Amino acid sequence: MDLQGGMVRAQPVDHNSGIPLNHPTPHHYTHRGKFLNRLHVHLQNHVQRLLAHAKDEDRDHGFTHN
Numbered sequence: 001m002d003l004q005g006g007m008v009r010a011q012p013v014d015h016n017s018g019i020p021l022n023h024p025t026p027h028h029y030t031h032r033g034k035f036l037n038r039l040h041v042h043l044q045n046h047v048q049r050l051l052a053h054a055k056d057e058d059r060d061h062g063f064t065h066n
Helices: 027-031 033-060
Strands: none
Touching: none
């Protein structure tokens, strides 16, 4: 709830950057090392989760990986 007792909606988030949509993030922030490093780590983690999920799915269907 917000301070006036109303319900607060969850903001949709850009899944690539992790920044809430409609967030007033300064443009220059998205072109700096700190942001780019954060984005890189986020994307690497996402890829690892997808690969692990795919491996689990393959295993469940009888496929094996080396």
